[in-house]
Amino acid sequence: MPRASVSARAKDAMALLQRGLGPGPFAAVVLFAAPEADLEALAAGAALFSAPVLGCTTAGEITAEGYAEDTILAIGLPQAMFATEILPVPDLSALDPQALIGGLIRARSKLAQARPEWETEFAFLMVDGTSTREDALTAALAPGLGPVPLFGGSAGDGTRFGQAKLLWDGQVHDHAAVVLMARSACRVKVFSLDHLVPTARRMVVTGADPARRIVRSINAEPAAREYARLLGKDPEQLTAFTFAAHPLVVRVGGRPHVRAIQRMEPNGDLVFFSAIAEGLVLTLAEPQDIAAHLEGALREMGKSGAPDAILACDCILRRMEAQENQRFSAVSTILRAHGVVGFSTYGEQVNAMHVNQTMTGMAIWAPEVTT
Secondary structure, X not given: OOEEEEEOOOOOHHHHHHHHHOOOOEEEEEEEEOOOOOHHHHHHHHHHOOOOEEEEEOOOEEEOOEEEOOEEEEXXXXXXXXXXXXXXXXXXXXXXXXXXXXXXXXHHHHHHHHOOOOOEEEEEEEEEOOOOOHHHHHHHHHHHHOOOOEEEXXXXXXXXXXXXXXXXXXXEEOOOEEEEEEXXXXXXXXXXXXXXXXXXXXXXXXXXXXXXXXXXEEOOEEHHHHHHHHHOOOHHHOOHHHHHHXXXXXXXXXXXXXXXXXXXXXXXXXXXXXXXXXXXXXXXXXXXXXXXHHHHHHHHHOOOOOOOEEEEEEEHHHHHHHHHOOXXXXXXXXXXXXXXXXXXXXXXXXXXXXXXXXEXXXXXXXXXXOO
């Protein structure tokens, strides 16, 4: 899977990326760009590729060198191994589930007709991570996907949490999403991993604004103050690093899924990265060593043969935790050693779920060559 990266401030960035990827031909080219990049110029330069180009802004990049910032990463899906269809979702405030289902079914049918000899299917989603619509979108997509595994990430705006951007068809979009449907000659494995262990400390959301993902009270007490009390901390000392180090989880289908806190408002409300509701029972979780867990998980994934590439959507909270705990360099080295590329996100999607504080992605094994 060819990949290339350049500085987000490079002149003629798309021409440099085109040279870095090589001649192709490609079924699609995916871009992950730091928010400092000129997205309009990137969109205009998409015509340099004789393939669909889609991409998004990030909260950090993962290049062939590991964790990176202020870069643009391009990944090419060669036509020899991939066939793709692009399904745009131009306005997340006007989701039409039936139209989405129909679009997915038509895309799958078209790909099956084009490459009936290839049996592998997957869907890759990029969605505006400032939209608060990821949960509704994944729920709307699920019926049309059938057995096709989906993974994806929420586009970011660095650590500003301002406005994320997406691009496809030579245009820049916000409050939008785009789905890459693919059929491949490769073997792939969609995965989602985290290094968090639930504790016995539980709490109940007693006041919330679900539409804005805001929790106002926990255990009938002001949210930030009660969260801090359960941690044994001063509410005034709560930071993004505190939230990354002490996430909350909820059980769905018997499994814990993170409901990560994005920030604390001046009035003590807590803003979350994903769906929240009154009556929800949350459990405090504690992290294992992030580097050791990642190394173990990637080694296990490759025990029957190392993947040729791994495309990952890695939560910004994992990046923050690695920085805070002096594990950033170790994690970056592991990502580089295992060929992981991708971007840091405001949330991740796997099948019908929108999740947080995970590394969610796809491992790819090139087809065996027979003689």
